[in-house]
Amino acid sequence: MLDNGDWRLVGPAAAAWLAAWCATQFPGLAMWLSIGLGALGLLTAAFARAHALIAAGCVALAACALVAGAAAMQGEQRIPEPLDAALGESGTVEVRIAPTGLAKPGGYGWRVPARLIAIDGAPASAPVMLFAELPDPRPGIGAELLVEGSLEATDPGDRTVALVFADEVPEQVAAPHPVAELGNRLRSGFVDLAAQLPRPGAMLVPGLAVGDESLVDDALDGAMKTSSLSHLTAVSGSNIAIIVVGIVWLGRLAGWSRTVRIAAAGLALAVFVLLVTPQGSVIRATAMAVLVLVLEAVSRPVGGVPVLALAVIALLAVDPWLSHDYGFALSAAATAGLLFGTRPLSQRLERWLPPPLAMVIAVPLAAQLACQPILLMLEPAIPLYGVVANLLAAPAAPPATVIGLLACLLGAVWEPAGLALAWVAWLPAQWIALIAQAVERLPGAALPWFEGGIGVLSWLALSVAAVILLARAGPRRLRRAVALLLALALTVLAGRLTADALIRARDLPEHWRVLACDIGQGDAVLVRGGGATVLIDTGEDAELLHACFAEFGIGRVDLLVLSHFDIDHSGGVEGLRVPVGAAWVPDTLEARAEPTTHRLQQAGVPVHFGARGDVIALGDLVWTALSPPRAPDGGPSTLEGNDSSLAVHAAPTADCVESCLSLVSLGDLGERAQRELLVGADSPEGPGIALDADVVKVSHHGSRDQHAELYSRVRARIGLISVGAGNGYGHPTDDVLAMLAAAGTPWLRTDLHGHAAVFVRDGELAVWTSRTIEAR
Structure with a gap:
């Protein structure tokens, strides 16, 4: 019998997750892990009847051996x-x-x-x-x-x-395939339909209904994350529960037999997954739904806890690499939080609140508490208003999902009716978006937290202490001690976070020379000298760039250097709200035809096309273009994309008096282009400068496509890696970090260190970061 209080599979599921993670992260150990754990499981099986704990351990070992074995077998064929x-x-x-x-x-x-x-x-x-x-x-x-x-x-x-x-x-x-094409047409047609609706609600409608997030812009995405509503930008596991439960409920109203209800729910589930595609949370919810339907078909009592545990073990056996998927982890954690925490939290809150209100608050609070350790690994901050935002916004998700899905299906056969339903779905979606935007503007919307393992452990310790106090568990003396320690910890935490902010502000040097703005996955590097300010690239989101400007007092850009025109380097140009004196772009056919170039010229900004050897003197710096080379006939280069990047060297002039540092910025040049840059710099017709620099802006956000010899020649005393947290590209790679270490270049990366400034203090190179992590 499976009931919600049956916790016997929870331990095996957690152990299987750990085993899958280890087996996939260290593939050489996978087979040995499977054999060793399997053998240990067989040894303990003989004593399984003697004690329930031994039996549970035996099941856990079997689950671990299963997923490790799956990782070993799949790993051998994973890279053809x-x-x-x-x-x-x-x-x-x-x-x-x-x-x-x-x-x-x-x-x-x-x-x-x-x-x-x-x-x-x-x-x-x-x-x-x-x-x-x-x-x-x-x-x-x-x-x-x-x-x-x-x-x-x-x-x-x-x-x-x-x-x-x-x-x-x-x-x-x-x-x-025709079936896949049907899903594609339904999705794309609904996105086009939703695009006709007013923003910001229109951006959420396709995500809530069919999982398509293509309309969501960076500003709304940031607001949803800050308000802890990011699970509502796309289909979550709860959407599948809504669909399956809705079909079963309608079947009961219509008097369908159990077999027909289960078949209808299974068909609806298959169609929905076809539409939304198997993302992490969808995979978890689908597996649970299938298990529930199977157990319902054989008339077995079913409980959420064992079903979740079974689903996790089964999915990890099929795909052990799911153990690294944050979406899957967050979905499983949220579900576990709801199953384990909702009732206890509600009972405790009922001491002060009416039972219905206590339950309403307990649901998002349980999910938030369960997910927070994982979220801290992605972003070291606590969303202070997350529970309140979910209380207000979450009830709008089911109608937006169901009505949006109906609009998608109906719109495929009768567009006016589909558009009418889409307007209805827009109302709750607009409410969700407005809640997110309002919460983002509140003071202290995100409380900075400790990073990495310390952050996770400190959160878990505080959570355990709070649970002990709320549950009134243990002797009174223990509770008093825990309360005292909790109060002390919160005081220390508040003091530490406040002190960090004050110290960061105090230590920010007035005369910084180079500053890498933390603008996510993209480049935006400020360089000052002699009263002039140069901006190398803008990143994608102008709002993030202007937040950096506001923090560091940038009111004018004298020279805008655009290395190339990928959106993560030039997407913020149109949103610039400070005067720009001039722009420097690569002298390529691509740049001369680029709409961004034309818009700058139409705005009255002088645009200079730079190629190897070109020089611009500004303030107390001399800027020399290292790449791209011009065409053999002296015309614009035919290079395109990353390898067309305008790479530059900035050197202080003789009259420089403060923070006189040199810089090499490499745009997104790949290994081949870096090799050619090195050859060109050494050639007789090259720019005739040494490539040595105090600071190097590492190319391509730290991708693997690098030429180690170039970095050894530059011999920078600090490397800046502008990269977004959880970027999905694997940037920066371990190979690049090792390459920088081999070149004797310690590094700062914006996803870990935040804003990073480089300057000179007491004759020595110094760095400042907005987060308290040392350069490596």
């Missing part, structure tokens, strides 16, 4: 030989891939999960992630694409084995 050979070489390859999930906007155009079909004509199957500009309309799931570009290996624990960076727009060479 043609792909392994291609990853060991640099250069361009031709790959044939098929998207397996929805495209999401990113710093390289679009980010698309896909399945590799062939590489340079050789058959090869593996999960990959494509980064590319996509044609309009975007290719759907299951379409076969031909892509020319470069490959980059991922870490062993990543669910994808390689990243594919397209040099050009992929070509569709085969249509999807």
Whole structure:
């Protein structure tokens, strides 16, 4: 019998998760782990009847052996030989891939999960992630694409084995399967329908209904995260519960038999998953729904706790790499929090509140408490108003989901009716978006927290102490001691966080020279000297850039250097709200035809086209272009994309008196372009400067595509890596960090250190970061 109080599988599920994580992160140990745990399980099986604890341990060992064995067997075939050979070489390859999930906007155009079909004509199957500009309309799931570009290996624990960076727009060479094409048409048609509605609600409607987040912009995404409502930007596991429960409930009203109800619910589940695609939370909820329907079919009592545990073990056995998926982890944690914590929290809150109100508050509070340790690993901050925001916004999600889904289906056959329903779905979606935006503007919306393991452990310790006090568990003397320790810990925490902020503000040098703004996955580097301010790239989000400007008192940009025109480097140009004196862009055919260049010229900003050897003197710095080279006839270069980046060297002039540091900024140059830069700098017709610099802006956010010899020549005393937290690209890679260490260059990265300033203090190079982590 399975009931909600049956916790026997909880331990095995947690152990299986840990085993799967270890087996995938350290693939060489997977088989030995499976054999060792399996053997230990067989030894304990003989004593399983003697004690329930031994029996539970035996089940846990079996679950661990199962998932570790699955990781070992799948790991051997995970990277096919043609792909392994291609990853060991640099250069361009031709790959044939098929998207397996929805495209999401990113710093390289679009980010698309896909399945590799062939590489340079050789058959090869593996999960990959494509980064590319996509044609309009975007290719759907299951379409076969031909892509020319470069490959980059991922870490062993990543669910994808390689990243594919397209040099050009992929070509569709085969249509999807008719069933997949039906799902693609329904989704894209509904996105087009929703795009006709007013913002910001329109941006959430497709995500809530069919899981498509393509309309959500960075500003709304940030607001949803700050307000702890990010689970409402796309389909979550609760949406599947709504669909399945709704079908079963309607079947009972209609008098359907159990068999018909289960079959209808299963069919609805299959159609819904086809529409929304199998994301982490969807996978967890689907597995639980299937187990519930199966147990319902055989008339077995069913409880949420054992079903969740069974689903986790089964899914990890099928795909052990799910153990690294944050979406899957958050979904499982939220579900566990609701199952384990809702009733106890509600009972405690009933001491002060009416039972219905206590239950309403307990639901989001339980989910928030369970998810917070995982969220802290992604962003070291506590959303102070998260529970309140969920109380206000979460009730609007079910109607938005159900009505939006009906609008999607109806709109495919009768667009006016679908649009009318979409307007109805827009109302609750608009409410959710407005709640997120309002919460984001509240003071202290996100409380800074300790980073990494210390942050997680401190949160868990405070949570355990709070539970002991609320539950009145243990002797009174123990509770008093815990209360005292909790009060002391909160006082120390408040003091530490306040002191950190004050010390950071106090230590920020007035005469900083180089500053990497923390603007997510993108570049925005400020350089000051002699009263002039230079901005190298803008990142994608102008609001984040202006927040950096406001914090550091930037009211004018004398020279805007755009290394190239990927959105994560130039997307913020149109949103600039400070005067710009002039712009410097690469002298390439691509740059001369770029709309951003024309918009700058139309705004009255002088645009200079720079190529190797060109020089601009500004303030107490001399800026020299290192790349790209001009064409042999002296015209614009034909280089495109990352390798067309305007790489620059800034050196202080003789009259520099304060923080006289030099800088090399490499844009997104790849290994081949970096090699050519090095050759060009040494050639007789080169710029004739030494490449030595105090600071290097590491190329391409720390991707693997680097030329180690260049960094050894630069010999920078500090490396700046502008990169977004949880960026999905694997940036910066371990290889790059090791390369910098080998070159004697300690590094700062904006995802860990926040804003990072470099300056001179008492004749020595010094750094300041907005987060208290030392340079490595």
